[in-house]
Amino acid sequence: xxxxxxxxxxxxxxxxxxxxxxxxxxxxxxxxxxxxxxxxxxxxxxxxxxxxxxxxxxxxxxxxxxxxxxxxxxxxxxxxxxxxxxxxxxxxxxxxxxxxxxxxxxxxxxxxxxxxxxxxxxxxxxxxxxxxxxxxxxxxxxxxxxxxxxxxxxxxxxxxxxxxxxxxxxxxxxxxxxxxxxxxxxxxxxxxxxxxxxxxxxxxxxxxxxxxxxxxxxxxxxxxxxxxxxxxxxxxxxxxxxxxxxxxxxxxxxxxxxxxxxxxxxxxxxxxxxxxxxxxxxxxxxxxxxxxxxxxxxxxxxxxxxxxxxxxxxxxxxxxxxxxxxxxxxxxxxxxxxxxxxxxxxxxxxxxxxxxxxxxxxxxxxxxxxxxxxxxxxxxxxxxxxxxxxxxxxxxxxxxxxxxxxxxxxxxxxxxxxxxxxxxxxxxxxxxxxxxxxxxxxxxxxxxxxxxxxxxxxxxxxxxxxxxxxxxxxxxxxxxxxxxxxxxxxxxxxxxxxxxxxxxxxxxxxxxxxxxxxxxxxxxxxxxxx
Numbered sequence: 001x002x003x004x005x006x007x008x009x010x011x012x013x014x015x016x017x018x019x020x021x022x023x024x025x026x027x028x029x030x031x032x033x034x035x036x037x038x039x040x041x042x043x044x045x046x047x048x049x050x051x052x053x054x055x056x057x058x059x060x061x062x063x064x065x066x067x068x069x070x071x072x073x074x075x076x077x078x079x080x081x082x083x084x085x086x087x088x089x090x091x092x093x094x095x096x097x098x099x100x101x102x103x104x105x106x107x108x109x110x111x112x113x114x115x116x117x118x119x120x121x122x123x124x125x126x127x128x129x130x131x132x133x134x135x136x137x138x139x140x141x142x143x144x145x146x147x148x149x150x151x152x153x154x155x156x157x158x159x160x161x162x163x164x165x166x167x168x169x170x171x172x173x174x175x176x177x178x179x180x181x182x183x184x185x186x187x188x189x190x191x192x193x194x195x196x197x198x199x200x201x202x203x204x205x206x207x208x209x210x211x212x213x214x215x216x217x218x219x220x221x222x223x224x225x226x227x228x229x230x231x232x233x234x235x236x237x238x239x240x241x242x243x244x245x246x247x248x249x250x251x252x253x254x255x256x257x258x259x260x261x262x263x264x265x266x267x268x269x270x271x272x273x274x275x276x277x278x279x280x281x282x283x284x285x286x287x288x289x290x291x292x293x294x295x296x297x298x299x300x301x302x303x304x305x306x307x308x309x310x311x312x313x314x315x316x317x318x319x320x321x322x323x324x325x326x327x328x329x330x331x332x333x334x335x336x337x338x339x340x341x342x343x344x345x346x347x348x349x350x351x352x353x354x355x356x357x358x359x360x361x362x363x364x365x366x367x368x369x370x371x372x373x374x375x376x377x378x379x380x381x382x383x384x385x386x387x388x389x390x391x392x393x394x395x396x397x398x399x400x401x402x403x404x405x406x407x408x409x410x411x412x413x414x415x416x417x418x419x420x421x422x423x424x425x426x427x428x429x430x431x432x433x434x435x436x437x438x439x440x441x442x443x444x445x446x447x448x449x450x451x452x453x454x455x456x457x458x459x460x461x462x463x464x465x466x467x468x469x470x471x472x473x474x475x476x477x478x479x480x481x482x483x484x485x486x487x488x489x490x491x492x493x494x495x496x497x498x499x500x501x502x503x504x505x506x507x508x509x510x511x512x513x514x515x516x517x518x519x520x521x522x523x524x525x526x527x528x529x530x
Contacts, residue, residue: 061087102146109143116173123169134163138174142181149184156181161204164214179230186234194235201227273481277488286328293321352386353413356393360411363397369408370397376415385509388485389413389422395482396424396505404429407502419491420509428502482507 098104116135124131137159141152160178164170182201186194205223208215215223296318300311351359356372363370393411400409407427414421479495482505486493491509498504 062089105146106143109140109145112142112173112177113139115139116171116177119171119173120169130166131163131168134159134166134168135171135174138163139177142177145181145184149188153181153185161208164208165212167212167214170214170218179226182227182230183234186231187238188234189238191235194231198228198231201231269480270484273484277481277484286325289321289324289328293318293325296321350383350387351390352383353381353390356390356411356413359390359394359397363401363409366401367406368397368401369406370411371409372411372413374413374415378413378415381420381511385420385489385511388489388509389420389507391485392422392482392505392507393424395478396426399478399505400424400426400503404503418511420511422505422507422509424505425498425500426502 113136116139117132120131120135138156141155145152156177160174163174182197185197189197202224205215205220205227209220209223296314299314300306306314360370360372396411397409400407404426407429409424409426412421412423414423482495483493486507486509489509491507493505493507495503495505
């Protein structure tokens with residue numbers, strides 16, 4: 001007979017019984033699955049019916065996810081004041097504060113002792129008995145459980161086991177005290193020690209069942225499960241708390257690392273900006289020193305009536321100028337090693353104030369509205385002052401295009417007898433402004449909305465301009481660059497929201513460097529905005 005014939009005829013008499021049993025097993029499984037599915041449908045329907053009530057109850061207890069801050073506003077439970085804590089969190093906070101207080105352990109320990117004596121009173125009549133002593137010894141030491149858990153646990157568990165072995169009545173309060181002590185030990189002991197405690201506790205339970213009849217009314221599996229559950233819950237709580245501490249420490253290390261990284265990036269941005277400024281000024285200073293050297297060297301040949309002392313002086317001047325050029329080139333090589341110059345930066349001429357009209361036209365060509373006003377007596381200034389003023393205006397226009405696109409910009413240059421004042425203000429898009437923290441020059445620049453609240457992402461000082469913006473190659477690093485240019489000359493710089501709206505940048509560049517320029521390193525607010 002082939003296998004096909006066997007499949008058609010079915011199993012033989014010897015395999016009929018197992019086949020029926022298998023089919024019955026599958027049928028019983030389907031019946032159980034059907035009954036379970038029916039119960040799930042019923043529970044799901046009940047849950048859907050009760051869901052609105054549960055949502056309303058949860059919102060009332062928890063206060064809702066987004067509660068309006070105004071009393072009586074839609075969504076606020078009636079009778080609750082703005083800022084008031086919801087009932088459930090308030091209860092939880094109260095309970096947490098109570099359990100963390102020093103008097104929690106004494107109060108609960110005394111309450112458990114009184115409850116044990118009250119439970120024992122109907123059977124003994126007087127607490128001054130052997131049973132009363134065991135009850136007190138099994139509960140009262142818990143008053144000192146926080147300070148001396150292990151000695152207290154030894155007394156409590158020893159008294160409880162001794163009471164059971166001597167045939168004393170099993171009390172609910174003393175049993176609770178013993179289980180709580182096992183939970184506290186499991187929460188404090190390492191896992192291996194907790195395992196030894198569990199084995200010893202199970203062995204003690206076995207001895208009590210075998211030696212006495214005190215626990216005959218309690219099934220031994222329930223007692224073993226209760227003991228192991230108490231120790232296991234304590235161990236689980238210890239593991240959760242340990243994981244929480246580890247996570248908190250890791251988060252703290254991460255925050256510290258990010259803080260250090262931010263500080264390093266900010267410092268690098270400042271150093272790059274200073275190096276770029278130094279490279280820009282190199283051509284200006286090198287040209288002046290070269291002129292000094294050339295004139296000092298040619299003076300002895302163009303002036304016949306020079307004394308030997310004067311000739312030696314001119315020679316020394318020329319030598320000193322040449323040495324200064326060598327040292328300057330050496331310093332510039334170090335700066336270039338730290339930060340690479342922008343492409344074509346060394347080959348392009350350094351701009352001065354006579355190129356401001358071209359910069360204004362570039363801004364207008366990019367879609368911005370800008371007007372330039374010059375006050376005072378315009379005159380030729382030193383190259384460093386004019387270059388710094390040009391770069392400050394350039395950076396301010398770049399920031400206006402990036403953060404206030406389409407806003408009108410007003411540029412004012414005021415020539416004073418001892419300084420040049422630069423003022424750039426934009427009207428701001430819907431009065432959204434960037435605010436500089438003047439308390440910390442290296443702080444972030446926050447973006448504030450019309451109401452003064454946060455609006456949009458923050459921009460870190462020292463972040464280079466985005467590609468495509470004016471000054472992307474020449475503009476430097478925003479507020480850091482403007483500040484460095486002003487303080488390099490011993491001047492002052494401030495940036496912040498303007499009283500008439502928008503964002504205001506002001507700089508004062510002295511025509512001769514002040515003797516003490518350290519005060520210029522901080523951001524100094526203009527009058528009325530300190």
